[in-house]
Amino acid sequence: MHERQGKILRLIVEEYVRTAVPVSSRQVCELGKFDCSPATIRNEMSALEQEGLISQPHTSAGRIPTEAGYRYYIVTQKAKPPPSQVLKIQIVLAKQPVVRLPNVEDLLSELGMMLAEVTGEAVMVATSRPWSRVVGISNLLRKPEFRTPEALYNLAEGIEGFDQSYQVLMKSASDEIAVLLGNEGPFGPGLASVVARCQLQKGVEGVIGIVGPLRMNYTRNIAIANKAIHIINQEISRKKTKL
Numbered sequence: 001m002h003e004r005q006g007k008i009l010r011l012i013v014e015e016y017v018r019t020a021v022p023v024s025s026r027q028v029c030e031l032g033k034f035d036c037s038p039a040t041i042r043n044e045m046s047a048l049e050q051e052g053l054i055s056q057p058h059t060s061a062g063r064i065p066t067e068a069g070y071r072y073y074i075v076t077q078k079a080k081p082p083p084s085q086v087l088k089i090q091i092v093l094a095k096q097p098v099v100r101l102p103n104v105e106d107l108l109s110e111l112g113m114m115l116a117e118v119t120g121e122a123v124m125v126a127t128s129r130p131w132s133r134v135v136g137i138s139n140l141l142r143k144p145e146f147r148t149p150e151a152l153y154n155l156a157e158g159i160e161g162f163d164q165s166y167q168v169l170m171k172s173a174s175d176e177i178a179v180l181l182g183n184e185g186p187f188g189p190g191l192a193s194v195v196a197r198c199q200l201q202k203g204v205e206g207v208i209g210i211v212g213p214l215r216m217n218y219t220r221n222i223a224i225a226n227k228a229i230h231i232i233n234q235e236i237s238r239k240k241t242k243l
Contacts, residue, residue, distance in 0.1 A: 001051075005044050006076065007032055009053055012045075013065045013073045017215050020144045022062035067181045067214065070192070074179050074218050104200040107235060109133055111228055112208070119221055121212035124193075126166035128205045134159075145213040151190060158188040169195050169209045177222050181214060192216055196225040198232045206232065 001009075011031045012023045025042045028034075034041060045063055048054045053069035056062070065073065108125035115123045116136030126132035137159060140146060146155050165186035172178050172185070178195045180186075185193045194210040208228055210221045 001072075004034070004036075005048055008041065008044050009048055009065070009069060010073060010077065012048075012054055012063055013069060016064050017217050020215060022057055022064050024062035027062065065214075070181055070214055070218070077219060104204065104206060104236075105131055105133075107232065108206055108208070109135075111231065112136075115208065115210060115224060115228055119210055119212070119224055121210050121216060121221070124166065124169065124207075124209040124211060126169060126207050126209075127200060128170060128203075130166060132166035134211075140212065143213055145190065145215060154188055154190050158191055161186060161188075165209075166207065169193070169207045170197070170205065177225050179218060179222070187211055190214065192218075194218065194221045194225050196229045198229050198236075200232070200236060 008028055011028050015023045015027060015031060025038055025045055028045070029038050029041050032041075045054065048069075049056065049063065051068075052066055053072060054063040055066050057064055104127060108127065112123045112125040112133060112135045116139060119136075120139050122134060122136040122140050124132060124134045140155060146152055168186035172180055172195055180193045180195060182189045182192065185191065185195075187193060190213060191211055192214050193212075194216075196208045198206045198208075200206045208225060210216075210225060212221075
């Protein structure tokens with residue numbers, strides 16, 4: 001993929017994440033301020049479609065990213081979220097101190113609720129004991145992806161499996177943030193998850209999964225997951241210091 005195609009794909013992903021509306025070649029031209037004709041942009045979009053990175057949901061509609069398109073974006077996108085977004089994440093997560101929580105499950109539950117508030121997604125928290133909790137499912141029901149009966153049915157199937165999904169998340173999570181798209185993860189083809197693991201106590205690991213539609217803000221949610229793990233590490237260190 002050459003540089004112009006990469007920029008076009010990035011614009012389509014970011015605009016679709018922002019609006020939930022398929023992106024037209026005219027919008028791409030306006031957003032990217034390309035030094036070429038609209039016909040050239042249409043040809044480039046056709047090439048991206050042939051490579052399976054974008055698709056056209058309806059004949060007269062614009063294009064949307066496919067799972068492969070999101071994956072390419074996640075792997076290649078190096079830009080960090082704006083400092084103002086990071087500051088907002090820090091402020092909201094700092095609203096309710098978790099220092100006084102009696103155990104790691106309470107800590108993860110509290111953090112999960114704050115993450116659901118910040119991200120507008122569902123959040124699963126779990127430990128290797130095993131124990132798990134899911135919060136923010138109502139956030140998913142408000143998203144445009146889940147307004148059709150078929151989409152609601154698929155979401156319901158995914159929700160029913162949430163309690164068993166922590167085992168998959170525990171195996172998928174590593175010291176680095178993992179992003180699971182569609183059937184890569186435990187929640188079904190219409191959902192994605194940003195997963196992070198942390199060491200809670202000796203022999204006890206925790207996992208956080210930010211769960212939303214494929215059209216999620218990956219850059220922001222990865223930054224939030226990183227911040228959440230940092231907060232957990234701080235709190236666990238404080239508890240160990242007091243012992």
